[in-house]
Amino acid sequence: MHRYTLDYKKQRTIIIVTFIMIPVAMLITFSFLPLARMLYYSFTDWNGLSKNIENVGWDNYIKIFTDPDYFSVFKVSLFYFVASFVQLAIALYFATILNFKLTGKNFFKGMLFFPYLINGVAIGFIFKHFFKVDGTLDMFLTMLGLESWIQKWIGNPQIINVSLAATSIWRYMGFNFIIFLGTIQSVPRELYEAAEIDGANRWHQFRYIIWPTIRRIIQLNLLLAINGSISVFEIPFIMTGGANGSKTFVIQTINTAFEKNDFGIATAMGIILLVIVVVVALLQRVLFRESEVEA
Amino acid sequence: MEHRLKYTASAVFKYITLIIALVAVIIPIVVVFIASFKTNLEYLNSGTLELPQSFANLENFKYAFIDGKMMIGYLNTIIILAVALSGTILLGSMMAYAINRFKFKGRNVLLFLFLTAMLIPPITTQITTFQIVKFFGLYNTRWAPIVLFMGTDIISIYIFLRFMESISRSIDESAMIDGASYFRIYRSLILPLLAPAVTTVIIIKGVAIYNDFYIPQLYMPKAELSVVSTALYRFQGPYGKRWEIISAGIVITIVPVLLAFMFLQRYFYNGFTQGAIKS
Numbered sequence: 001m002h003r004y005t006l007d008y009k010k011q012r013t014i015i016i017v018t019f020i021m022i023p024v025a026m027l028i029t030f031s032f033l034p035l036a037r038m039l040y041y042s043f044t045d046w047n048g049l050s051k052n053i054e055n056v057g058w059d060n061y062i063k064i065f066t067d068p069d070y071f072s073v074f075k076v077s078l079f080y081f082v083a084s085f086v087q088l089a090i091a092l093y094f095a096t097i098l099n100f101k102l103t104g105k106n107f108f109k110g111m112l113f114f115p116y117l118i119n120g121v122a123i124g125f126i127f128k129h130f131f132k133v134d135g136t137l138d139m140f141l142t143m144l145g146l147e148s149w150i151q152k153w154i155g156n157p158q159i160i161n162v163s164l165a166a167t168s169i170w171r172y173m174g175f176n177f178i179i180f181l182g183t184i185q186s187v188p189r190e191l192y193e194a195a196e197i198d199g200a201n202r203w204h205q206f207r208y209i210i211w212p213t214i215r216r217i218i219q220l221n222l223l224l225a226i227n228g229s230i231s232v233f234e235i236p237f238i239m240t241g242g243a244n245g246s247k248t249f250v251i252q253t254i255n256t257a258f259e260k261n262d263f264g265i266a267t268a269m270g271i272i273l274l275v276i277v278v279v280v281a282l283l284q285r286v287l288f289r290e291s292e293v294e295a
Numbered sequence: 296m297e298h299r300l301k302y303t304a305s306a307v308f309k310y311i312t313l314i315i316a317l318v319a320v321i322i323p324i325v326v327v328f329i330a331s332f333k334t335n336l337e338y339l340n341s342g343t344l345e346l347p348q349s350f351a352n353l354e355n356f357k358y359a360f361i362d363g364k365m366m367i368g369y370l371n372t373i374i375i376l377a378v379a380l381s382g383t384i385l386l387g388s389m390m391a392y393a394i395n396r397f398k399f400k401g402r403n404v405l406l407f408l409f410l411t412a413m414l415i416p417p418i419t420t421q422i423t424t425f426q427i428v429k430f431f432g433l434y435n436t437r438w439a440p441i442v443l444f445m446g447t448d449i450i451s452i453y454i455f456l457r458f459m460e461s462i463s464r465s466i467d468e469s470a471m472i473d474g475a476s477y478f479r480i481y482r483s484l485i486l487p488l489l490a491p492a493v494t495t496v497i498i499i500k501g502v503a504i505y506n507d508f509y510i511p512q513l514y515m516p517k518a519e520l521s522v523v524s525t526a527l528y529r530f531q532g533p534y535g536k537r538w539e540i541i542s543a544g545i546v547i548t549i550v551p552v553l554l555a556f557m558f559l560q561r562y563f564y565n566g567f568t569q570g571a572i573k574s
Contacts, residue, residue, distance in 0.1 A: 011477045012397055019393035019481075023386050024405065026446030031412040034423040041423065094316065097309050108313050110560060111320055117556055117563070119506045121524045122548045125541055129330075130323045139343050140322075170319070175567065182568040202305060231416050234508060238528065250418055257422040258513075270419035281414050 035274075042268035048261045060268035070265070073252045076161055076236075076245070077229045083165035084225035087173045088218060095180035095214075096206055100192075109181070113174035120171075124238030127167045128154070157245035164236050164246055171235065172228075176221060183214050220288055226280050230273060249273060324549070331355050331542035338539040355543035359530075363540065365547050367519060368526030375437055375511075375522065376504050379444040383451050383500055388489050391455035392481045396467065413449045421513060428514060439514035440522075444504055451496040454569065458492035459485075498559075498566035505552065523548055 006014075042061070045054045064070045094112055098105055115123070130136045131153035138150050153163040187209060195205050233250040236242060242251040249269065257266035330338055332347035334354065341347075360366045394402060424443070433439040462485065470480050508524040515522070521529065527544045534540045556563055 006476070008471070008477070015477045015481075016393050016397055016399050019389040020405070023390045023446075023452065026386075026442070027408065027412055027449075029427060030424060030443060030446040031415055031420070032408070034420040034427060035415060037423040037426070038420060093312070097312075102309070106560075108317070110556070111317060113564070114553070114556060115320060116567075117502055117506075117552050119524050119527070119548045119552070120508050121527045122545045125527070125530075125545055126323050126327055129327060129538065129542075136323060136326045136343050170323075178564060178567055182564070227416075231418065233418055238508070250416075253419055253422070263422065266422050270416075270422060273416055273419050274414075277414055277416055 038267040038270050038274075041263050042271045044264050046263045048257070048263045056264065060264045061272070063265060064268055064272065070252065070269070073247055073249045074230075076248050077232065079161035079165045080168060080229035080232050080248075081225055083169050084228055085222070087169045088176055088221055088225070090169070091173050091176035091180050092214070092218065095177050095184055096210055098181060099184045099210070100202070109178075113178050115171055116174040116178075118171070120234040121238055123167065123171050124235055127163075127170070127235075128239050131163050154240060154246075155244060160240065160244045160246045164239060167235050167239070168232065180214060180217065183217050184210050187213050216288060220284065223280060223284055223287070227277050230276055327542045327545050330539050331546045333539050335537060335539060355540045356547065358534075358540050359543040359547055363530055363534070363544055364518060364521045364526045365523065365544060368521045368523040371437060371520060372505060372522045375440050375444070376501060378437075379441045379504055380497060380500060382441070382445040383448050384493055384496055386445065387448070387451040387455045387496065388486055388493070389481065390452055391459045391489075392485050395456060395459035396464075396477075409449050409452060412447075413453070417447055418509060421509070425513065433514070435515055435517050435520065437515070437520065440504075440507070440510050443510055443514075444500070444507075448500065451500060454495055454499075455489060455492050458489060462488050494562055495566040495569050498562055502552070 041053075043055060043057060045056050045059075094108075098109055098112075102108070133152065133155070135153075137153060141147060141149050151159055154160050191209055192205055195209060200208070230249050232248045233254075236246045236248055237251050237254075240246045242248070242255065247255075250273070253266050253269040253273070256262050256269065260266075326343050329344065329347060332350050332352050332355070333341065334348075334352060337348060394406065428434055428439050428443070431442075433442060466484055466488075467480050470484055475483070506524065508528065511520075511522045511525045512528065515525070518529075527541075527548055530541045530544050534544075
């Protein structure tokens with residue numbers, strides 16, 4: 001067994017260096033270096049190619065907040081922000097009812113969660129088909145005699161963001177649901193049984209057992225909804241490419257960089273997004289310090 | 296009596312809402328499934344919920360697999376998954392071992408850097424990451440997504456770190472009494488004990504890589520380098536009007552995940568619940 005001649009002190013150094021080197025190098029190269037470059041370019045007028053890089057100070061940032069062409073995309077985020085409340089409410093409702101005895105519980109659990117696992121491109125296409133003129137939704141409305149409700153779901157700029165936000169709920173609700181269910185199930189069974197003996201109905205059980213357990217997780221999710229709604233990308237990008245007023249902040253950023261070649265503005269947008277995310281994360285740290293310990 | 300009535304009413308309501316959810320989840324998918332077996336003529340002339348004349352009509356799948364490059368897509372996805380996952384598990388577990396077991400200078404700075412990096416929204420940094428990837432000559436190679444999935448993967452390191460905390464140090468100590476080297480302790484004792492964390496990482500990362508669209512889309516525009524999601528995305532051009540072929544592509548994309556989920560349900564639930572703790 002004493003084949004190793006290196007003492008533990010030397011080994012320790014070797015292990016620390018070799019085990020950490022690659023991840024750290026990658027972290028710097030692919031996370032912090034891009035970030036530093038973003039920060040730098042956000043104060044320039046770089047077009048992605050030219051050797052001439054002019055420093056423009058805060059101009060890019062000012063432009064984003066004053067030019068309605070850029071600013072309007074924040075409005076689109078609001079649709080997704082509101083949708084995340086609906087999403088959390090649905091998730092909480094189903095997590096609560098599936099916490100109790102129910103025929104077909106496992107089936108329903110799987111069914112509610114599964115959409116979260118589906119490829120984003122597939123979901124985009126599925127719902128393009130669902131919302132298109134004479135598509136699945138229109139057919140259903142006709143079947144129910146509600147032809148008058150039919151709209152150009154993804155053609156009309158007035159409702160396109162509602163349709164896309166609904167798709168987003170469809171995709172992500174299962175994730176919140178499974179987290180909520182996991183949290184609720186961490187409550188010992190006996191507590192419900194004791195409550196039931198004391199004559200508590202389902203509402204009482206929800207109000208006095210489930211809600212206190214899950215309150216913090218919900219508050220946390222509401223806070224994170226800010227990040228989620230500003231980072232929306234895949235669903236609108238795949239379904240509409242940002243057409244008909246469905247352009248989100250991230251789509252705008254990507255287009256500004258790779259189509260308009262306006263890297264100055266695009267990187268400034270990236271930095272703004274990052275600042276929002278970091279502020280939310282700091283808020284979370286301040287507001288949820290205790291809950292993190294128990295999680 | 297009244298009590299019982301109220302209970303029944305709430306049970307009915309419960310099942311009604313569940314059935315509504317069932318319809319909402321399943322109908323959009325079923326419609327696609329049905330369409331994938333129809334011929335073009337049939338698709339254009341039949342109702343959305345009308346069953347195809349024959350479920351043996353696999354023409355659309357053949358188109359999707361071969362012309363649509365879904366076959367190549369699968370191959371590339373499998374290669375990328377295998378390399379990126381092995382790399383992530385190896386690097387992540389090594390890193391977690393070193394950080395958790397040794398108190399060295401700069402350890403806290405390192406932890407701080409990794410946790411901060413978790414906040415950076417990856418999609419926006421692609422603007423500048425793109426130049427870096429190009430600089431290393433990785434553009435239009437499978438290495439671009441592999442390296443990015445491995446290098447910007449902080450969640451797995453976090454999962455490994457948390458799991459390391461639950462592995463008692465007395466295991467290391469008794470191995471050291473037997474003269475085992477640190478490397479041996481990592482490889483023969485710690486790594487096997489990390490198995491549950493490895494499963495979690497495989498599930499979370501596996502689903503994320505399989506479903507990722509933008510990284511392959513941005514870094515591998517070459518058709519031979521299509522992955523499942525980009526191959527499907529490219530159906531929009533040539534098959535824009537051939538919904539039955541797009542449907543076959545969608546079905547091909549969903550089926551492997553559905554099968555994996557059905558057989559490994561418990562692992563999926565555990566994986567995603569544990570992985571969520573990171574936020």
